[in-house]
Amino acid sequence: MIVSQILKSKPDGGVISVKPTDHVNDAVKLLSEKRIGTVVVSQDGRSLDGILSERDIVREMGKRGIGCLSEPVSDMMTAKLVTCSPTDSADAVLEMMTNGRFRHLPVMDGEGMIGLISIGDVVKARLAELSMEKDALQGMIMGH
Numbered sequence: 686m687i688v689s690q691i692l693k694s695k696p697d698g699g700v701i702s703v704k705p706t707d708h709v710n711d712a713v714k715l716l717s718e719k720r721i722g723t724v725v726v727s728q729d730g731r732s733l734d735g736i737l738s739e740r741d742i743v744r745e746m747g748k749r750g751i752g753c754l755s756e757p758v759s760d761m762m763t764a765k766l767v768t769c770s771p772t773d774s775a776d777a778v779l780e781m782m783t784n785g786r787f788r789h790l791p792v793m794d795g796e797g798m799i800g801l802i803s804i805g806d807v808v809k810a811r812l813a814e815l816s817m818e819k820d821a822l823q824g825m826i827m828g829h
Contacts, residue, residue, distance in 0.1 A: 735762030
């Protein structure tokens with residue numbers, strides 16, 4: 686399975702973004718309301734300036750206290766990003782996420798960001814793929 690197939694299987698498809706100048710507190714509210722773990726940071730909603738996750742926020746709150754919630758997202762976001770392309774395999778993406786110890790990966794094509802996949806999206810797709818393989822093997826063994 687490849688990334689473009691995983692993106693098509695996502696029910697919402699949309700990427701939730703905030704601007705670099707938004708306050709972290711606004712991003713926290715958005716994460717809570719949407720029940721998501723990450724927001725993309727983008728000035729125009731298409732370009733990719735960074736990413737901000739729950740982990741980033743908790744880590745900084747632990748270091749600096751709750752005062753950091755009133756700072757701009759750009760102060761806390763991860764700007765040096767790893768991305769993937771629509772043609773990358775699920776296995777390659779899982780390896781990137783595991784090695785980098787992150788759970789969300791922006792999907793980029795030649796014109797910009799086209800989506801965001803989580804480790805949960807990739808695991809779900811991989812499990813579906815394994816289930817189909819198992820069914821096909823059982824069918825072959827049983828002569829169906």
